[in-house]
């Protein structure tokens with residue numbers, strides 16, 4: 001592969017929750033275009049395996065960092081390692097996310113707190129810790145937040161998840177406005193139903209219902225999302241900030 005095929009050569013990317021699923025696909029697509037990558041996840045072994053596979057497949061530098069994005073001290077330690085081992089950061093993708101579905105009447109306080117902590121507070125803590133690098137990134141830093149159409153339409157059974165993902169859209173717009181003058185662009189993607197281990201754990205009837213609700217007639221694949229993240233990190237997206245892009249096969253059209 002020539003250098004013209006690797007427009008991200010010299011760039012450094014951090015993708016949270018990238019040991020598997022959508023996060024891994026994002027890290028792979030950024031690495032395919034030459035970005036050195038930080039694979040950060042709460043699961044150490046999966047994280048190390050993914051980092052080493054991406055490094056050998058795409059010939060980029062990768063490091064694996066075990067970090068729970070809800071813990072400020074762990075996030076700060078991750079920032080220190082990124083500084084000492086990578087020297088800075090150009091792209092941050094806040095992707096780590098979890099589900100703890102329940103009807104509002106039955107939802108436990110712990111289910112609410114955990115989902116808000118991982119999906120929203122995690123993105124706040126990581127963004128805050130990485131801003132010092134992103135504001136100095138040559139060519140302009142980029143943040144892409146992985147929200148969900150659930151945060152746009154409000155999904156029954158997901159009071160915690162929908163609220164966290166809607167909150168992430170607010171955070172996206174604030175970051176975009178606060179740091180535009182530093183050349184930092186921040187956008188959000190709202191995936192619809194995507195086949196991953198996360199959604200494979202849902203009851204089959206729910207999976208069937210979600211699949212049937214996609215006007216394009218197929219469930220999303222991880223590449224449907226990762227390719228849009230890669231576009232948002234590219235020079236072609238240099239005038240896009242504060243935006244929310246739905247990648248849902250048309251599911252939330254008109255909502």
Ligand SMILES: NC(=O)c1ccc[n+]([C@@H]2O[C@H](COP(=O)([O-])OP(=O)(O)OC[C@H]3O[C@@H](n4cnc5c(N)ncnc54)[C@H](O)[C@@H]3O)[C@@H](O)[C@H]2O)c1
Pocket residue numbers: 016017018019020021022023040041042043067068069070095096097098118122146147148149190191192193194195196197198199
């Ligand atoms: N799959 C879908 O249909 C879908 C739809 C809309 C949005 N999303 C969002 O996309 C993102 C990725 O989803 P996925 O389907 O790939 O999920 P996944 O469960 O396959 O992967 C999520 C990864 O995040 C990691 N993680 C979880 N909690 C963490 C924490 N506290 N700190 C660090 N890492 C943590 C997990 O270990 C895992 O590797 C999530 O934010 C999810 O909400 C997914």
